[in-house]
Amino acid sequence: MSSSGKRVLITGGTRGIGRAIAQTLSPTHDLLIGGRDDASVKQTCAALRSAEPFVADLADEDATRAAAESVGDLDAVVHSAGVLGHGPVTSLDRADWRHTMELNVVAVADLTRLLLPALRRAHGTVVVINSGAGLTARADTALYAASKFAVRAFADSLREQEREHGVRVTSIYPGRVDTDMQRELIESGGQHYVGSNYIRPESIAAAVRLAVEMSADASVDDLSVRPGPR
Template identity: 45%
Template sequence: MSRTHLVTGAGSGIGLALARLLRERQDTLVLPVRSRARVEQLRDEFAEPGLVVLDLADTAALPDALRQAHLPSRLDTVVHAAGVVELSSVADQPDEGLREQLEVNLVAPMLLTRACLPALRRTRGTVVFVNSGAGLVANPEWSAYAASKFGLRAFADSLRAEEAAAGVRVTSVFPSRTATPMQALVHEQEGRAYDPSHFMSAESVAATILHVLDLPEDVTIPEVSLRSR
């Protein structure tokens, strides 16, 4: 039976890889995108009715945008794969970059999850937070990004405990460095050459998330960490 999945970050990387896997089996997709221009870029690959304009970076306007988005009344899964990163020392981190990372990586998933809870409760659905190795260990230059991901883990833990009685399952996925456009950007910020063959693929991470989404109803995986071989 076809299920309905909301996936953020489906424009590239892990989110795109997962959306393609779900589309291949003809599940229904709801894909938030930041603008109408982004809809035009993705409409050839994904049906436009599933492309919903929600700017996750504008968290002040997001609650109103969510109320106007007419999201489905039933959602089997919500997968948070969108994210941004801007490496900098604490001393030099611009205010704008710090706030953007916290808003996109942490505040937006909190607001979106809250809005989707009634739809998830109706299906005893699953929420997946694509976290990061930086959500487990914070290294130099990663303070803002790691803070957002540590916070995302805390939010997932609280949500898991709160929604267990409603049958909603919550999983945090912690991939190490993955071959994605974001990883290419990170290498550019680090001043290093980027070779995607050195890292696990976005498709491998997406396959792991798909396994989580397809678990039997009597089992859950609270957390899973992924490392390149």
């Protein structure tokens, strides 16, 4: 298939859900692959049909601004980068809260702000990979859930703000997905990890493709992806 000519930036594009999204969109889109490690980003780009590196530590304001200034035209951004942040409230200090909020909320908001002029010109799409934790908070998930509730509010507000500019905003809420982050979470609780028990990253990537490729007369605002029957 030939490229649609549309450019999509995927943060966290070198692993897990982000990499699956890149592989799913690669046949029909021109991609910018986001990540902190230059070698990993270049290796991922080399394996895709049409991809360029977007190397930046999104917790670094100056680095994020410099990377965003080099983007040029853009039709969509998919925010897939993030960190876990897990444990009882009694074990979390201010540094833990700041680190998780910085990457899961502040970086998403700041990068979106920097990219909005290009997205408005393209009547583009912002996709935020949220989590089931952005809908329901459980024991020992206060930090992660708080960050996901916050980025949910950001996306909801942005959606209303950007309607007049023709920019669509989608939040996707995956259930538990077979990723390194999921393995870390399960094994930290002393349980045995079995990847086949969880949603494949490719299934989340299919949901992202739906949002990005939706015709201009419609918008996927919120999409919850839960485990199917076993």
